[in-house]
Amino acid sequence: MKITLTVDGAPRETVIDPGESLMDVLRREGKTSVKNGCDRGDCGSCAVLVDGKAVNACLVFAAQIDGAEIRTVEGLAGPGGLHPLQFTALDAGAVQCGFCTPGMLMTALDLLAVNPDPTEAEVRRALAGSYCRCTGYVKPVAAILAAAAILRGDGDA
Amino acid sequence: MSPRPGRKTPPPPARLSYSQVVSIANVARFLRPADLAGAIAAVRSGAIPVSGGTDVMLHPPARPTELVDLTALPLNGIESYEGGLRIGATTTLTAMLEDPRVAAIGDGVVTGMLAEVGSPLLRNRATVGGHLARGRLSDVIPVLLALDATVTWHDGNDHTRPLAAFYRENRHRERIIVTAVTIPRPSPRSATVFRKFARTAFDLAILNCACRIDLRDGRTIAAARIVVGETPALGASLRDVEVHLFGRPLSNEVIAAGARMASAAVPARGDERASAGYRRSLAGVLVRRCLTEIAERIS
Numbered sequence: 001m002k003i004t005l006t007v008d009g010a011p012r013e014t015v016i017d018p019g020e021s022l023m024d025v026l027r028r029e030g031k032t033s034v035k036n037g038c039d040r041g042d043c044g045s046c047a048v049l050v051d052g053k054a055v056n057a058c059l060v061f062a063a064q065i066d067g068a069e070i071r072t073v074e075g076l077a078g079p080g081g082l083h084p085l086q087f088t089a090l091d092a093g094a095v096q097c098g099f100c101t102p103g104m105l106m107t108a109l110d111l112l113a114v115n116p117d118p119t120e121a122e123v124r125r126a127l128a129g130s131y132c133r134c135t136g137y138v139k140p141v142a143a144i145l146a147a148a149a150i151l152r153g154d155g156d157a
Numbered sequence: 158m159s160p161r162p163g164r165k166t167p168p169p170p171a172r173l174s175y176s177q178v179v180s181i182a183n184v185a186r187f188l189r190p191a192d193l194a195g196a197i198a199a200v201r202s203g204a205i206p207v208s209g210g211t212d213v214m215l216h217p218p219a220r221p222t223e224l225v226d227l228t229a230l231p232l233n234g235i236e237s238y239e240g241g242l243r244i245g246a247t248t249t250l251t252a253m254l255e256d257p258r259v260a261a262i263g264d265g266v267v268t269g270m271l272a273e274v275g276s277p278l279l280r281n282r283a284t285v286g287g288h289l290a291r292g293r294l295s296d297v298i299p300v301l302l303a304l305d306a307t308v309t310w311h312d313g314n315d316h317t318r319p320l321a322a323f324y325r326e327n328r329h330r331e332r333i334i335v336t337a338v339t340i341p342r343p344s345p346r347s348a349t350v351f352r353k354f355a356r357t358a359f360d361l362a363i364l365n366c367a368c369r370i371d372l373r374d375g376r377t378i379a380a381a382r383i384v385v386g387e388t389p390a391l392g393a394s395l396r397d398v399e400v401h402l403f404g405r406p407l408s409n410e411v412i413a414a415g416a417r418m419a420s421a422a423v424p425a426r427g428d429e430r431a432s433a434g435y436r437r438s439l440a441g442v443l444v445r446r447c448l449t450e451i452a453e454r455i456s
Contacts, residue, residue, distance in 0.1 A: 001187065017181050017184070018184040018185070018186055018187040018224070019181040019182035019183060019184030019217070020181050020182075021180075021182075021214065024180075024181070039180055040215055041211060041214075041215065041275075041276075041278070041279055044276065044278055047278055050282075053249075053251070053281040053282075054277065054278055054281060055278055055281050055282045056211070056278045056279065056282065058214070059209075059210065059211040059214045059215065059279070059282060060210060060211075060214075060282060061182075061184075061187065061207065061210045061213075061214065061224070061226075063184070063187035063189075063224075063226070064187070064189075064207065064210055064226045064228055066189075107277065107278060110277070110281070111277070114255075125272070125277070126277050128276045128277065128357075129275065129276020129277060129278040129279060130276075130278070
């Protein structure tokens with residue numbers, strides 16, 4: 001069957017199998033930042049925004065979201081450079097192997113849209129479904145808090 | 158490196174085809190009807206209803222099967238009515254979690270429970286109707302049972318029944334479409350408490366417990382709901398404990414006796430996460446903790 005998706009601002013039409021996940025469709029379309037970590041909704045490496053909400057792309061039937069707007073980490077940087085979530089992750093040393101990073105950043109993007117001033121506990125809860133096997137979360141959490149401060153315009157955060 | 162002429166070279170390793178490296182669910186066709194009549198017609202001829210799709214993706218059909226998308230139907234949203242809240246089947250768990258009217262039920266018992274269900278990524282996609290219709294391991298179901306929620310479904314006609322009866326009669330195994338769940342507003346002299354025992358909040362419960370007590374005259378128990386168990390089959394109320402509590406004050410002695418009865422009565426099962434004996438002990442502990450917190454709250 002044929003569906004139309006807007007991916008990172010660009011509309012595209014693609015032919016899919018009715019049983020395919022959004023994750024597999026996006027990867028086939030070249031969006032390989034959408035990582036296949038577990039293919040069962042446990043690890044969060046495939047997280048993307050579907051109409052503004054972060055979801056496990058591996059658990060979404062692509063057939064159900066014809067016409068949806070998808071955002072991946074590949075569209076996160078603007079013309080002015082990296083998004084604050086990206087450069088704070090680099091600055092804080094929150095990226096080691098990098099496999100979980102795209103999903104974690106998209107999960108954080110959804111969190112900050114709903115809650116621009118989260119506590120550390122709220123950031124940790126938001127990452128409950130995002131597994132990092134390298135850094136142990138301390139640095140990703142610090143990076144997200146720093147990005148939140150920058151996005152709020154809080155001085156020298 | 159090009160092979161030397163005249164030498165036999167082994168064939169290159171076969172490239173994995175796309176279908177070998179991805180998992181595609183057995184879906185013959187994905188139907189997206191615009192109305193409930195079209196959707197139920199498909200379901201009655203064997204198609205599986207899908208809303209968020211997370212559970213169907215994890216437990217896909219064994220043979221190629223038609224799926225029916227419910228998300229295009231007008232089943233989404235939360236409405237207040239005089240007696241409580243009516244929550245449309247395709248409302249996501251996140252939408253419930255963020256709704257202040259849901260937070261007002263039972264001192265936030267529903268909202269507090271939802272914050273511990275799966276991850277935010279899952280809650281953004283999973284719907285309350287899908288959750289009830291698929292009827293698996295659940296924290297949502299015990300809390301809704303404790304609150305005497307009712308479920309509405311469509312099979313050509315609309316039906317509304319208590320959620321407990323819905324599972325007792327195995328309606329969720331029939332060819333139906335769950336359309337809404339209704340949570341009645343608890344009486345003012347009432348408290349509901351949920352406890353989940355799990356390794357982490359994200360994890361499935363080893364056992365959970367939801368208790369509701371309504372008081373009469375500020376002291377005597379006028380109604381009790383004691384729900385223990387993380388599956389619909391086990392999530393049935395513990396009638397013996399409810400009968401024991403009825404008409405008594407919520408004293409330490411009454412709570413202790415109720416907890417012992419719960420431990421004996423719970424239809425506990427053993428699996429790779431805990432033995433049946435462990436779950437039986439746990440049932441007594443969770444019932445005691447829930448009732449103790451209720452006593453503190455409504456005394």
